[in-house]
Amino acid sequence: MKIFFISLLSILFIFACSSIETVDVQETKTVDLTTTSSNESVDSVSSIENLNIGEPHSRVYFDYDDDTLREDSLTDLLSISKLMKENTNYTLLVEGHADERGTREYNLALSERRAKAIEDFLVTSGVSPFNIEVVGYGEEKPVDSSSNESAWSKNRRAELYFIK
Amino acid sequence: MIRILILLFLNLSLFSDLVLEITESSNQPIKIAILQKNENSFEGQEIINIISNDLTRTGEFDVLSPDQLLSIPMNESEVIQRDWLLLDVDSIIFVETKQSEYALDINYSIFNVSYNETEDKRRVLGLPDNIRQSSHYVSDGLYEFFFGIEGISSTKLMYVAKNSNVYRLMISDADGFNEQVLLKSNKSIISPTWSPDAEDIAYVSFENNRAQVFTQNLASGKRDLVLSSNFSVSSPAWSPDKKYLAFTSTMDGNSEIYVIELKTKKMSRLTENFAIDTEPAWSPDGKKIIFTSDRAGSPQIYEIDPRTRIKRRLTTEGSYNARASYLNKDEIVFVHRNNESFNIAKLNIKTRDLEVLTTTQNDESPCIAPNGNVIIYSTKDGNLSYLAGVNISSKVKFRLPALYGELKEPAWSPFLR
Numbered sequence A: 001m002k003i004f005f006i007s008l009l010s011i012l013f014i015f016a017c018s019s020i021e022t023v024d025v026q027e028t029k030t031v032d033l034t035t036t037s038s039n040e041s042v043d044s045v046s047s048i049e050n051l052n053i054g055e056p057h058s059r060v061y062f063d064y065d066d067d068t069l070r071e072d073s074l075t076d077l078l079s080i081s082k083l084m085k086e087n088t089n090y091t092l093l094v095e096g097h098a099d100e101r102g103t104r105e106y107n108l109a110l111s112e113r114r115a116k117a118i119e120d121f122l123v124t125s126g127v128s129p130f131n132i133e134v135v136g137y138g139e140e141k142p143v144d145s146s147s148n149e150s151a152w153s154k155n156r157r158a159e160l161y162f163i164k
Numbered sequence B: 001m002i003r004i005l006i007l008l009f010l011n012l013s014l015f016s017d018l019v020l021e022i023t024e025s026s027n028q029p030i031k032i033a034i035l036q037k038n039e040n041s042f043e044g045q046e047i048i049n050i051i052s053n054d055l056t057r058t059g060e061f062d063v064l065s066p067d068q069l070l071s072i073p074m075n076e077s078e079v080i081q082r083d084w085l086l087l088d089v090d091s092i093i094f095v096e097t098k099q100s101e102y103a104l105d106i107n108y109s110i111f112n113v114s115y116n117e118t119e120d121k122r123r124v125l126g127l128p129d130n131i132r133q134s135s136h137y138v139s140d141g142l143y144e145f146f147f148g149i150e151g152i153s154s155t156k157l158m159y160v161a162k163n164s165n166v167y168r169l170m171i172s173d174a175d176g177f178n179e180q181v182l183l184k185s186n187k188s189i190i191s192p193t194w195s196p197d198a199e200d201i202a203y204v205s206f207e208n209n210r211a212q213v214f215t216q217n218l219a220s221g222k223r224d225l226v227l228s229s230n231f232s233v234s235s236p237a238w239s240p241d242k243k244y245l246a247f248t249s250t251m252d253g254n255s256e257i258y259v260i261e262l263k264t265k266k267m268s269r270l271t272e273n274f275a276i277d278t279e280p281a282w283s284p285d286g287k288k289i290i291f292t293s294d295r296a297g298s299p300q301i302y303e304i305d306p307r308t309r310i311k312r313r314l315t316t317e318g319s320y321n322a323r324a325s326y327l328n329k330d331e332i333v334f335v336h337r338n339n340e341s342f343n344i345a346k347l348n349i350k351t352r353d354l355e356v357l358t359t360t361q362n363d364e365s366p367c368i369a370p371n372g373n374v375i376i377y378s379t380k381d382g383n384l385s386y387l388a389g390v391n392i393s394s395k396v397k398f399r400l401p402a403l404y405g406e407l408k409e410p411a412w413s414p415f416l417r
Helices: A002-015 A071-086 A104-124 A149-155 B002-015 B040-059 B081-085 B133-145
Strands: A019-024 A060-061 A091-096 A132-136 A157-163 B021-024 B030-036 B061-063 B093-099 B104-112 B117-126 B156-162 B166-173 B180-185 B189-194 B201-205 B211-219 B221-224 B233-238 B244-249 B255-261 B267-269 B275-282 B289-293 B301-305 B311-313 B321-326 B331-338 B341-348 B354-356 B363-366 B372-379 B384-391 B396-402 B406-412
Touching: A002 B133, A002 B311, A060 A071, A060 B117, A071 A104, A091 A104, A104 A132, A104 B189, A104 B233, A104 B275, A104 B321, A149 B321, B002 B396, B030 B040, B040 B061, B040 B093, B061 B363, B093 B133, B117 B133, B133 B166, B156 B189, B166 B189, B180 B201, B189 B233, B201 B233, B233 B275, B244 B275, B255 B275, B255 B289, B289 B321, B301 B321, B321 B363, B331 B363, B363 B406, B372 B406
Parallel strands: A019 B117, A091 A132, B030 B061, B030 B093, B211 B233, B275 B321, B384 B406
Antiparallel strands: A060 A157, A091 A157, B021 B396, B093 B104, B104 B117, B156 B166, B156 B406, B166 B180, B189 B201, B201 B211, B211 B221, B233 B244, B244 B255, B255 B267, B275 B289, B289 B301, B301 B311, B321 B331, B331 B341, B341 B354, B363 B372, B372 B384, B384 B396
16 A cells, blocks of 8 residues: 555656646654753753852943943952952852844854953953853843843843852 | 544644734735636635735735625636726636545646736645645745746744743744744754755754754754854854854854864864854855954954955944845845844845845844745844844735744745755
8 A cells, every 4th residue: 555655656756847846744853851851862061051050149231242341340350359269169150141132143252252351350360260161141131121221231241150 | 534624723823923914015916816726625725725825925916805706717718807807807826626545736827817818837746635835835836927036935934932931943834834843942042044955953052051053853853962062152054065064152262153064073163363253154155154243343244265264344334234144146134233223134245235124123133035035034022022024026024923922033944845
């Protein structure tokens, strides 16, 4: 029966000249990551995987399309630097974020540069680079998802977390 | 059996996220009627409904409903010309359906009212359980006949639906039917893209709390992490021959563009610069890559030859130009900052002619349909993202709002032939 079906199909395809369209069926499969806590097939070596880190220790804000540190954030960063040099077993996770304006991928790169700017400052002030981890989230995790300057200025930020 | 099928369709349309609204129609839509030829059947009517819906969705056709008609001919010889001239109808489409256990055979002809003769006859041959896709091929054939541009009703859309912090990477027919979930995650999914043969997809997933690129086979659901890493990997783009994947990574400390040969995993770095380099896209012939870089102080589009590494800047107008893709070898489409709003714009590389195509704000993620004539993108209304689109030649504009939640990151499939 199946062979008959296939041969009939191939006959149909042979008949199909340029003016005739033949139609195929496409099947797809779902992958669900929300029901399992770990990812089965994929090996990941990310050290910050599945970390529940709660509220950030502090936030640093940036200007539009800019990754330079503002003067008003330097005092905060210096006290973090001091804290880290006194407690060398601390690891600092720096998450960079962007506002929604512009493209997602550019914002991802921009947010990572913001996190990196903080890392560079801390390393220059004497903190070991091995105790700092940076990650960019782009515009994916806004604090405020409205579309106005007040929301955007809150979203252009880096969040600093201490992890053991 | 038929009843179950109908229920299934009803369900799909109830839960379908993609409900299309034409926001700006064509100035001169082509007026047509679509009729069953020789005999009326349930399947025949279903096929005509799908075609009518497809053509209406383009915004470039005015498809008359049966109650608007003055006479209903069963074939070309029964056409009373003055009835149709009176209604100002351009053409009558006669559709004849033959369905057997093994095949669905649709023959259609285009009858020109003013010439009073058949202009073209075409045929679509499909499997009997695939009425919708076969009908979409008829729609595409008709679109091609009238506009000389390939139709896209038979293609698919991929997009990310976000609903109460659950992200679903979805795929559906271009008309929103047959929605399927490819990936469901509690973390953000961005930059989905199709392989040139439409068998695989690539995307960025934050499931491990960092941007990583995965490829996924559509039929098996098998996923591969492109680079296992402690740095971000994003913005995947398949080469037109499917051998290479271009991407962005910070593996060397700064956001740079790389190309990996998928079979050998051999990698090469294309950019070397302290600025942001990202969003690579291949030219149609696979010989050039365009990308976004802020090396001159603001994000602009550059083009690079991957072999010679020779670069040139393409955009000069405006303080923000990003996420470009080639419309054809001479034109690119990208996100352009226009005063305070971000719009989708088109640039002719040769003439330097810049055209802003959209009137919405906060536009991003433009994606070109495989016929090179429709652009779909995501934009925002209040706090919610939805999809919108624009037809380049007819200027028809449309939107695809989500019934609930948000839609973003659209990716149009290649032709599925």
